[in-house]
Amino acid sequence: MKFRPLALFALTAGLAVLVGDFTSIDAQEKAIKKSKKKIEAPETPTPAAPVAKPEVVKPVAPPVINVATPKAKDAAALAKVIDAEITKKLATAKLTASALSSDEEFLRRVSLDITGVIPSAEKAKAFIDDKSPDKRAKLIDELLADPRFGRRMADIWTAKLFPKDSGNRFVLKDPLYKWLEEEFNKNPGWDKFTTSMVSATGTVAENGAVTYFIANRSVDKLTDTTAQHFLGIQLQCAQCHNHPFTSWKQTEYWGMAAFYGKVKADNPKNANKGGDNTTIGVTEGPRQTKQKDFFPESAKTVPVKFLGGESPSLGAAEPYRPALAKWMTSPQNPFFAKALVNRTWAHLFGRGFVNPVDDMLPENSPTHPDLLAALAHHVSTTGEFDLKYLMKAICLSDTYQRTSKPTADNKNDKALYSHVAVKVLSPEQLYDSLAQVTGNSRVMDAKGAKGAANPKGGRIGGRDQFVNFFLAGADSTSALDYEAGIPQALKLMNSPIANNPAAVRAVTGNTSKPEDVIERIYLAALSRRPTADELKSLTAYATKTGAQTAYGDILWAVLNSSEFTLVR
Amino acid sequence: MFSTKLQEKSRRDMLKLTAAGVFAPALSGWFPRLAKAAPAGGKGKAKSCILLWMDGGPSHKDTWDLKPESKGAGEFKPIKTAASGVEISEHLPKVAQVMNHGLVVRGMSSPEGAHPRAKYYLHTGFREGQGGIVYPSLGSIVSQEAGKSDSTMPNFVAIGGRSYGSGFLGPKHQPLLITDPNRGLEDLKSSVTAAQLGNRVGLLEQMDKAFHREYGADSITDHKTTYERAVKLMQSKEAKAFDLTGDETKAKYGSGRFAEGVCMARRLVEVGVPFVEVSLGGWDTHQDNFTRVKALSGQVDSAISALVSDLKDKGLLDSTLIVWMGEFGRTPNINNRGANPGRDHYPRAWSLAMFGGGLKGGQVFGKTDKEGASPEKKISVQDFLATVCELMGIDHTKKNETATGRPIQIVEKPQPFTKDVV
Numbered sequence: 001m002k003f004r005p006l007a008l009f010a011l012t013a014g015l016a017v018l019v020g021d022f023t024s025i026d027a028q029e030k031a032i033k034k035s036k037k038k039i040e041a042p043e044t045p046t047p048a049a050p051v052a053k054p055e056v057v058k059p060v061a062p063p064v065i066n067v068a069t070p071k072a073k074d075a076a077a078l079a080k081v082i083d084a085e086i087t088k089k090l091a092t093a094k095l096t097a098s099a100l101s102s103d104e105e106f107l108r109r110v111s112l113d114i115t116g117v118i119p120s121a122e123k124a125k126a127f128i129d130d131k132s133p134d135k136r137a138k139l140i141d142e143l144l145a146d147p148r149f150g151r152r153m154a155d156i157w158t159a160k161l162f163p164k165d166s167g168n169r170f171v172l173k174d175p176l177y178k179w180l181e182e183e184f185n186k187n188p189g190w191d192k193f194t195t196s197m198v199s200a201t202g203t204v205a206e207n208g209a210v211t212y213f214i215a216n217r218s219v220d221k222l223t224d225t226t227a228q229h230f231l232g233i234q235l236q237c238a239q240c241h242n243h244p245f246t247s248w249k250q251t252e253y254w255g256m257a258a259f260y261g262k263v264k265a266d267n268p269k270n271a272n273k274g275g276d277n278t279t280i281g282v283t284e285g286p287r288q289t290k291q292k293d294f295f296p297e298s299a300k301t302v303p304v305k306f307l308g309g310e311s312p313s314l315g316a317a318e319p320y321r322p323a324l325a326k327w328m329t330s331p332q333n334p335f336f337a338k339a340l341v342n343r344t345w346a347h348l349f350g351r352g353f354v355n356p357v358d359d360m361l362p363e364n365s366p367t368h369p370d371l372l373a374a375l376a377h378h379v380s381t382t383g384e385f386d387l388k389y390l391m392k393a394i395c396l397s398d399t400y401q402r403t404s405k406p407t408a409d410n411k412n413d414k415a416l417y418s419h420v421a422v423k424v425l426s427p428e429q430l431y432d433s434l435a436q437v438t439g440n441s442r443v444m445d446a447k448g449a450k451g452a453a454n455p456k457g458g459r460i461g462g463r464d465q466f467v468n469f470f471l472a473g474a475d476s477t478s479a480l481d482y483e484a485g486i487p488q489a490l491k492l493m494n495s496p497i498a499n500n501p502a503a504v505r506a507v508t509g510n511t512s513k514p515e516d517v518i519e520r521i522y523l524a525a526l527s528r529r530p531t532a533d534e535l536k537s538l539t540a541y542a543t544k545t546g547a548q549t550a551y552g553d554i555l556w557a558v559l560n561s562s563e564f565t566l567v568r
Numbered sequence: 569m570f571s572t573k574l575q576e577k578s579r580r581d582m583l584k585l586t587a588a589g590v591f592a593p594a595l596s597g598w599f600p601r602l603a604k605a606a607p608a609g610g611k612g613k614a615k616s617c618i619l620l621w622m623d624g625g626p627s628h629k630d631t632w633d634l635k636p637e638s639k640g641a642g643e644f645k646p647i648k649t650a651a652s653g654v655e656i657s658e659h660l661p662k663v664a665q666v667m668n669h670g671l672v673v674r675g676m677s678s679p680e681g682a683h684p685r686a687k688y689y690l691h692t693g694f695r696e697g698q699g700g701i702v703y704p705s706l707g708s709i710v711s712q713e714a715g716k717s718d719s720t721m722p723n724f725v726a727i728g729g730r731s732y733g734s735g736f737l738g739p740k741h742q743p744l745l746i747t748d749p750n751r752g753l754e755d756l757k758s759s760v761t762a763a764q765l766g767n768r769v770g771l772l773e774q775m776d777k778a779f780h781r782e783y784g785a786d787s788i789t790d791h792k793t794t795y796e797r798a799v800k801l802m803q804s805k806e807a808k809a810f811d812l813t814g815d816e817t818k819a820k821y822g823s824g825r826f827a828e829g830v831c832m833a834r835r836l837v838e839v840g841v842p843f844v845e846v847s848l849g850g851w852d853t854h855q856d857n858f859t860r861v862k863a864l865s866g867q868v869d870s871a872i873s874a875l876v877s878d879l880k881d882k883g884l885l886d887s888t889l890i891v892w893m894g895e896f897g898r899t900p901n902i903n904n905r906g907a908n909p910g911r912d913h914y915p916r917a918w919s920l921a922m923f924g925g926g927l928k929g930g931q932v933f934g935k936t937d938k939e940g941a942s943p944e945k946k947i948s949v950q951d952f953l954a955t956v957c958e959l960m961g962i963d964h965t966k967k968n969e970t971a972t973g974r975p976i977q978i979v980e981k982p983q984p985f986t987k988d989v990v
Binding site for chain 2: 169473487494554
């Protein structure tokens with residue numbers, strides 16, 4: 001029915017290789033595992049094909065850049081390049097662009113996108129009333145320098161790099177989170193960031209990045225996640241059979257996996273038995289690691305080989321991962337810079353030039369191929385892989401600063417950026433924004449948070465609980481589809497979050513005039529003043545219902561409204 | 569063949585296309601199933617399923633598959649039941665009386681021997697991590713395939729303890745979790761009076777309407793739909809099923825959270841909820857096996873017997889499938905650790921039990937050897953899951969698609985045993 005040679009995929013499910021157990025839990029389970037082969041030979045599929053001679057690889061043609069980009073780092077000039085390309089496509093499609101966003105709309109959007117939280121009422125008021133012409137550019141700089149940028153990015157990347165897997169229940173998440181938070185705030189350049197991650201060595205306490213290897217403890221998982229998140233491609237199909245849509249063969253997969261062959265990643269210890277998981281870590285030795293559980297049964301021993309590229313000649317005692325990192329982060333790498341640009345674009349617009357963002361197959365063509373290629377080229381050369389610079393340039397563009405209000409003729413456009421898509425707050429954004437409005441850093445009580453007493457195990461704070469409740473088992477929520485269910489709606493309507501008299505006082509402060517109180521509620525929650533109509537009808541409501549009750553009701557309604565939970 | 573546009577279709581776009589008759593995919597959850605045809609399974613009688621999840625791996629030789637003559641026979645004696653020829657543990661005497669409605673499946677066999685991976689396997693029929701996909705659990709499958717998308721009540725409720733979720737089927741099929749049945753559904757009740765809630769909802773509607781008028785995004789409509797459903801649930805009489813206060817049958821089920829959970833499960837089935845999972849932990853009896861299994865059997869005994877007889881009285885037993893199972897069995901031999909030894913994990917041969925749901929009743933399916941150590945003929949988890957699907961009229965050969973368009977068959981390569989048991 002849909003778009004792909006389905007039979008091959010159906011095969012995958014059956015053929016998919018079983019990674020097997022990777023965590024020793026206790027003596028009994030070890031015993032079971034040892035005897036497992038005898039008890040029951042799992043139906044291991046026969047490998048699809050024996051590994052043959054190395055593939056002949058066509059060299060990847062250098063990308064054709066059809067769009068000129070600035071010769072030096074110049075975010076404003078790069079923004080103009082973006083606008084010109086977007087406008088060109090809109091003209092071809094005979095679509096008009098919506099008007100620029102209001103200050104209120106822009107402020108809330110850019111604050112949530114960069115720092116993950118809505119601005120305070122004071123900030124909103126100051127920005128709206130600021131008359132200086134360059135206030136939007138100043139705001140972007142201010143937000144990118146805000147340490148909450150690191151938190152926002154760490155929220156996003158922890159979910160990608162730390163899979164929800166029973167094998168990870170003793171692995172500490174916080175060290176990775178903190179490492180990511182600091183790195184994103186330091187902004188070393190995406191190439192350096194990736195190199196630090198891919199070649200990380202040391203203990204968890206010394207270097208939080210090693211958690212990536214402990215939480216993805218096998219060569220195939222590392223190959224899949226690295227390809228998916230840093231190169232924007234899904235390789236896992238090629239683990240078991242030749243990739244159905246590309247020229248990638250199984251050997252290609254195991255050639256990439258071979259770069260992790262010398263990694264020794266410690267097994268997490270059982271925290272319930274007093275295991276300290278800050279002292280475990282990752283080393284890369286001179287020869288193939290002896291840890292059997294680090295290789296799936298189906299693993300094929302082939303020489304290291306870059307995806308679609310050469311087999312580097314590395315000294316026997318040389319570590320492999322630095323060579324992998326160097327290849328990945330080279331400006332000539334055909335995937336790396338494009339993946340960064342596509343992801344960053346999707347971060348800000350809710351969709352990438354290529355979707356899904358981690359499936360950038362040649363067959364999955366971009367909506368704006370020239371712009372994608374140009375941005376990737378620019379950011380990987382002149383742009384020094386500077387993530388904040390790339391974000392700044394996009395945020396400065398008219399394309400990003402347009403309103404989300406569609407016009408009659410562009411309302412069906414989803415891919416050409418005639419207007420900015422309405423996004424849905426992530427669970428983290430929702431929590432932080434609720435906390436920001438109600439002046440409560442713990443929106444949800446961490447009741448029953450038994451992890452809190454155990455610093456060696458997973459820490460479950462109020463924010464994590466809230467986020468998990470809204471994730472409802474998923475890794476992340478959709479950027480554009482409202483997916484929350486009835487339990488989440490009940491929580492927001494009926495729990496103390498939106499029913500807290502202290503929160504009403506925190507918002508209203510010492511203000512007493514109904515018009516002023518209502519304005520404060522709107523500024524605090526929606527980053528705007530109420531319209532004249534809203535003010536009129538809500539003031540009348542306050543008069544009718546009694547001020548204190550009415551303010552509680554209005555705050556409740558605002559916090560439960562679609563305008564609060566969505567980003568225009 | 570490749571159409572980027574199609575590839576990018578969101579669920580909502582799919583819905584629109586379906587309405588236009590372009591596709592006929594399974595539509596999830598709360599969306600109206602515009603293209604719903606007669607259930608492909610057809611033959612199943614069961615409309616609801618109650619899964620009694622025995623967390624930790626219950627000992628088969630001390631519950632449903634006693635081997636008094638074997639080496640590791642243990643302390644328990646088998647007793648006769650209402651079904652001639654079917655013998656079960658002496659600590660399930662009340663269950664024995666309703667065994668004419670039950671089916672014991674002996675000789676289940678599975679490949680996972682560690683708790684988390686085995687639980688995942690039993691709930692989904694797939695190995696954790698396989699193919700980089702998160703698979704839906706049985707409850708989510710039932711929610712998608714047999715759930716009523718326009719119902720006020722949720723289609724999947726999990727009581728007491730974590731459950732396995734919807735995986736790639738998406739958030740609409742996540743279980744609604746009840747941690748403490750005595751406290752009911754959290755946040756179901758408004759903290760303000762009905763009149764004040766009415767005012768608040770009125771304000772909310774005004775705000776949402778204005779926002780939608782200007783921005784018109786689908787997410788605004790979806791938000792509205794979810795809130796409407798939530799408010800409807802708060803006001804519905806069906807939601808009283810979550811409230812055990814004053815339920816006169818409660819005592820029969822025994823005491824404690826499991827008993828309360830099973831009682832709530834019955835109430836939920838009465839108002840049409842298609843899948844309820846209730847957990848009872850404590851079956852990981854490496855030590856002190858016999859004392860612990862005896863106590864746990866007592867809880868199971870009261871709850872199952874009360875559930876079967878109540879459902880029967882209400883005429884719902886035929887349309888409600890009850891499944892009792894855990895993640896694996898336990899070793900046929902008794903270990904020699906400590907003063908009170910126990911049994912260790914054993915996935916190679918184990919038992920589960922089912923009641924009602926259109927089963928013939930009073931039967932045993934499958935068999936283990938004289939030690940209870942290996943099955944005569946292996947019954948796989950896939951065989952079992954496919955049988956549950958057939959009993960519920962669900963086509964287990966149907967393929968659902970992951971977010972990236974990979975079709976995944978509900979149950980892979982099963983040999984269901986439905987015809988042997990109905």
